Amino acid sequence: MTASTKINLNKIKDLPTLPDIFRELLDVLQDENSTFNDLARVIKHDQSLVEKILRVANSPYFGIPGNVRSIEQAIMLLGYDLVKGLCLGTSIFKLLGKHSRKSVNNLWKHSNEVAVIGSKISEHVADVEASEVFVAGLLHDIGRVVLLTIDRDRYLQIIDSDDLIIQELDYFGIHHPSIGAEFLKRAFLPEPLIYAVRYHHTPSKADSYKKVVAVVSFAEALSRNFFPKFEDDGYWTEEHDAIMLELDLTEEKLSNIREQSTEDLSQMSSILSEL
Ligand SMILES: [Fe+2]
Numbered sequence: 001m002t003a004s005t006k007i008n009l010n011k012i013k014d015l016p017t018l019p020d021i022f023r024e025l026l027d028v029l030q031d032e033n034s035t036f037n038d039l040a041r042v043i044k045h046d047q048s049l050v051e052k053i054l055r056v057a058n059s060p061y062f063g064i065p066g067n068v069r070s071i072e073q074a075i076m077l078l079g080y081d082l083v084k085g086l087c088l089g090t091s092i093f094k095l096l097g098k099h100s101r102k103s104v105n106n107l108w109k110h111s112n113e114v115a116v117i118g119s120k121i122s123e124h125v126a127d128v129e130a131s132e133v134f135v136a137g138l139l140h141d142i143g144r145v146v147l148l149t150i151d152r153d154r155y156l157q158i159i160d161s162d163d164l165i166i167q168e169l170d171y172f173g174i175h176h177p178s179i180g181a182e183f184l185k186r187a188f189l190p191e192p193l194i195y196a197v198r199y200h201h202t203p204s205k206a207d208s209y210k211k212v213v214a215v216v217s218f219a220e221a222l223s224r225n226f227f228p229k230f231e232d233d234g235y236w237t238e239e240h241d242a243i244m245l246e247l248d249l250t251e252e253k254l255s256n257i258r259e260q261s262t263e264d265l266s267q268m269s270s271i272l273s274e275l
């Protein structure tokens, strides 16, 4: 593949290794007219997805512990978009897991961290939904998984590069925030989520949904500070200094966010971290 290769997103749907469940899930997500019941029907085909969603719904983090017994109830409680995000995140990370398990597991872990840090930040910011930030955090680097699907060997060579965005542009002709946003757009995920993914490394460029974008981008930057790992891409820039001031995220608040995130991640790890 050369730098000039145009990435065809439709190709992702036709990858030979794609499990049926993922294909069906994409069909449901890409159909504007699909309903709550269509999503529940597809989820029920995959027992591990059913278990994961029920465990999330019953975790003290989101729901009423022990009371959610069906996927329909879980969708009602967690919301259609959160369940869509969870399904998409889990399935696409899992899809790649078998070929590059260590890197993909760490990428998934990093995504969990950004989700949890982001939802903790949102508690200090008015007019931002914690669950929306949580899904955006889970999916923020989905573009990296898409690029990994397209050319695994090449992507693994640049995965920990400090100028990842430049390297991606150079080789794939598109960087992970853009291809991730395009991918989610085709799955009819909500606009604020798509903005958060598209601008998570360049928050000041977002012309709408600025607060959600800022919170997700700030969570990404904090993730490297709190939980550094080979696969994280939480570069801190001047934009993050500005967000810190704008959202009034004092040192004291940051240390609370760090403490709570560490605690929540240890609580959530048995539910989310495993693929
Ligand atoms: Fe990223």
Ligand SMILES: [Fe+2]
Pocket (backbone or CB within 6 Å): 110, 114, 140, 141, 220, 232, 233, 234
């Ligand atoms: Fe990231």
